[in-house]
Amino acid sequence: xxxxxxxxxxxxxxxxxxxxxxxxxxxxxxxxxxxxxxxxxxxxxxxxxxxxxxxxxxxxxxxxxxxxxxxxxxxxxxxxxxxxxxxxxxxxxxxxxxxxxxxxxxxxxxxxxxxxxxxxxxxxxxxxxxxxxxxxxxxxxxxxxxxxxxxxxxxxxxxxxxxxxxxxxxxxxxxxxxxxxxxxxxx
Numbered sequence: 001x002x003x004x005x006x007x008x009x010x011x012x013x014x015x016x017x018x019x020x021x022x023x024x025x026x027x028x029x030x031x032x033x034x035x036x037x038x039x040x041x042x043x044x045x046x047x048x049x050x051x052x053x054x055x056x057x058x059x060x061x062x063x064x065x066x067x068x069x070x071x072x073x074x075x076x077x078x079x080x081x082x083x084x085x086x087x088x089x090x091x092x093x094x095x096x097x098x099x100x101x102x103x104x105x106x107x108x109x110x111x112x113x114x115x116x117x118x119x120x121x122x123x124x125x126x127x128x129x130x131x132x133x134x135x136x137x138x139x140x141x142x143x144x145x146x147x148x149x150x151x152x153x154x155x156x157x158x159x160x161x162x163x164x165x166x167x168x169x170x171x172x173x174x175x176x177x178x179x180x181x182x183x184x185x186x187x
Contacts, residue, residue: 077103084118
């Protein structure tokens with residue numbers, strides 16, 4: 001059985017399954033108090049002690065790792081926001097991305113989908129009030145002319161309760177916007 005620790009790129013939650021705990025237990029077999037079963041055999045309740053916690057945190061350090069080298073045969077897309085809490089690459093051409101910090105795409109036509117989280121202040125068109133609601137949106141942008149070796153920036157902003165996205169080229173010219181029909185889905 002292979003040990004896999006699946007962490008969606010820098011996601012807010014990390015879920016340990018029993019199989020992961022079993023794998024970690026095998027890794028630390030023979031070391032004192034690595035994992036203790038707290039209840040009867042067959043239950044999922046286990047306690048992770050310091051060595052296992054350190055191992056898990058080491059696995060998470062990949063989120064803070066360096067970005068890969070930029071390939072001259074591909075286009076690179078950075079993401080940024082000035083009004084939201086989080087912008088992360090979610091899908092490229094309908095497939096989940098491996099690392100949500102960037103897109104690296106082949107030349108040609110592609111659809112980029114990002115997850116965009118922001119807080120909306122309720123009351124008075126989102127301008128007045130003390131209560132905030134956290135909103136998660138999935139924003140899609142299609143561009144037909146990605147060029148090899150070029151850098152692009154996908155910028156997403158929210159004003160009041162409207163989310164807009166623009167794809168800029170290296171000269172800061174807008175080359176694409178969120179799709180007209182179904183370009184923004186908020187939950």
